[in-house]
Amino acid sequence: MIHSTAGGKLKEYGYFDIAKVEYLESGEKAFVLSTNEEIKEGDIVLVAISEFEEKEAKVIRIDKHVHEQNFPLPIKRLKKIVRLVK
16 A cells, blocks of 8 residues: 555566576576477577576476466576577
8 A cells, every 4th residue: 555655556467487497518407487388398498698698408397377476586587598499
């Protein structure tokens, strides 16, 4: 109620597809955003680590339509899958 009386807006949360991947080079596991509907478990994908670096990773699992509030990490901090390799 305080937000509406102070003139602020409540945040509108979204739904995302989140993949758990294992980087091939290091074996490290991480959660990343998946924007491609064709990606499935066992696929090899490229993940954007930074603006200039991408790493290959194997998809372990994909959680579809996850509400932003139900995920333990901030969505904006997750890396993104760039494309499917094989």
